[in-house]
Amino acid sequence: MTNQPVVCGTSRIVGCNISLHPMTDNFLNIILGTLEKVDTSRVWMKTDDVSTCIRGKAHHVFATAKAILAYASTHEVHVAFHATFSIGCPGDTAGDAYMEADDSVPNKEQVREVADSIYVGSQFALYPMNEPNYMGLIYDAIGTATKHGTYSQSKHYASRLDGSIEEVFHSLEQTFTETSEKTSHVVMTFHASVHSPSHSGNELEIRGSAHVK
Amino acid sequence: MTNQPVVCGTSRIVGCNISLHPMTDNFLNIILGTLEKVDTSRVWMKTDDVSTCIRGKAHHVFATAKAILAYASTHEVHVAFHATFSIGCPGDTAGDAYMEADDSVPNKEQVREVADSIYVGSQFALYPMNEPNYMGLIYDAIGTATKHGTYSQSKHYASRLDGSIEEVFHSLEQTFTETSEKTSHVVMTFHASVHSPSHSGNELEIRGSAHVK
Numbered sequence: 001m002t003n004q005p006v007v008c009g010t011s012r013i014v015g016c017n018i019s020l021h022p023m024t025d026n027f028l029n030i031i032l033g034t035l036e037k038v039d040t041s042r043v044w045m046k047t048d049d050v051s052t053c054i055r056g057k058a059h060h061v062f063a064t065a066k067a068i069l070a071y072a073s074t075h076e077v078h079v080a081f082h083a084t085f086s087i088g089c090p091g092d093t094a095g096d097a098y099m100e101a102d103d104s105v106p107n108k109e110q111v112r113e114v115a116d117s118i119y120v121g122s123q124f125a126l127y128p129m130n131e132p133n134y135m136g137l138i139y140d141a142i143g144t145a146t147k148h149g150t151y152s153q154s155k156h157y158a159s160r161l162d163g164s165i166e167e168v169f170h171s172l173e174q175t176f177t178e179t180s181e182k183t184s185h186v187v188m189t190f191h192a193s194v195h196s197p198s199h200s201g202n203e204l205e206i207r208g209s210a211h212v213k
Numbered sequence: 214m215t216n217q218p219v220v221c222g223t224s225r226i227v228g229c230n231i232s233l234h235p236m237t238d239n240f241l242n243i244i245l246g247t248l249e250k251v252d253t254s255r256v257w258m259k260t261d262d263v264s265t266c267i268r269g270k271a272h273h274v275f276a277t278a279k280a281i282l283a284y285a286s287t288h289e290v291h292v293a294f295h296a297t298f299s300i301g302c303p304g305d306t307a308g309d310a311y312m313e314a315d316d317s318v319p320n321k322e323q324v325r326e327v328a329d330s331i332y333v334g335s336q337f338a339l340y341p342m343n344e345p346n347y348m349g350l351i352y353d354a355i356g357t358a359t360k361h362g363t364y365s366q367s368k369h370y371a372s373r374l375d376g377s378i379e380e381v382f383h384s385l386e387q388t389f390t391e392t393s394e395k396t397s398h399v400v401m402t403f404h405a406s407v408h409s410p411s412h413s414g415n416e417l418e419i420r421g422s423a424h425v426k
């Protein structure tokens with residue numbers, strides 16, 4: 001079913017290029033304050049004018065990306081967040097990655113409290129590379145997100161995920177992980193909007209989320 | 214060399230999901246003003262809280278996306294711009310697209326004057342889907358951008374393009390078009406930064422661009 005062998009039983013390097021955009025004159029302080037507050041010790045990290053790249057074990061990359069969005073969203077300012085997750089790129093180096101981290105996630109409960117209480121509107125797209133069954137794997141991912149209750153609708157070229165930051169990141173991490181167990185090179189893009197002027201502010205209440213404040 | 218037949222001689226629908234982020238308290242006025250100023254008559258367009266989707270002929274999609282970035286960049290405010298271009302997605306509908314447009318590009322010279330004079334720092338990534346030679350096609354695209362003088366370096370998971378908005382969009386359009394002639398389903402992501410606090414303001418002069426003001 002797949003063209004490339006999946007490396008089983010090895011911890012494969014996951015990377016993510018993240019762009020964070022608080023739409024306020026004070027954007028730079030919010031970005032710097034967020035990166036300061038987030039514990040990035042479990043990933044390798046490098047920032048330039050376009051994005052911040054983090055690399056490490058899958059669970060730490062997703063936890064760190066989630067913490068960045070969650071903490072940036074605590075300022076009641078409209079924030080846009082873009083992330084591209086990657087695994088298994090041919091020619092990827094073993095360097096520029098922190099793989100020795102233990103499984104503990106820093107500040108897990110503090111981040112969870114924030115991530116549970118903030119609604120994010122988003123879209124994601126999955127790109128299983130060099131994979132004849134790529135459309136089947138995409139439908140599997142939509143099935144998983146549907147079971148979670150985060151998949152809300154299809155749009156051109158992407159699928160919407162709506163829910164708390166916690167719920168949406170759970171769907172992102174699970175669909176990415178499941179897909180990377182079936183095929184070797186996977187890319188997933190994620191585009192998100194928090195405190196958008198077009199959000200009502202009641203989205204989590206309407207969803208009946210048990211975690212809404 | 215490829216798994217899927219390329220539909221030759223037909224004008225295929227190209228789509229693009231665009232997210233525009235002026236990093237200022239006044240972001241909403243800049244976004245609305247930009248979409249008002251840009252002539253979007255040659256594409257189908259739909260906007261939600263995360264992105265604006267435009268669909269039509271390739272040249273009109275790239276021209277409209279370029280105009281959106283160019284006009285948004287005339288406010289001397291830091292702007293981030295994210296775009297995902299797509300062609301040939303299996304199951305794409307023939308609807309939600311404007312394909313009858315003639316080849317003329319509205320406001321071409323006005324947009325060009327702006328696009329020639331503003332530096333953009335960016336990264337792009339190409340995803341030829343279900344394509345065993347996808348890495349070869351990616352290297353071909355980097356070769357094209359190198360000939361143009363916009364390719365500056367590789368980073369994890371993406372390649373940097375640096376230059377004027379006009380130069381960078383020329384590279385984006387040509388690499389996307391060339392790749393879509395070789396394989397059927399192509400996705401290209403583009404993440405860009407204009408007037409970044411980390412830009413010196415002299416980038417085009419340093420490049421010795423003939424178009425710098």
Ligand SMILES: [Ca+2]
Pocket residue numbers: 035036037038039040
């Ligand atoms: Ca920190």
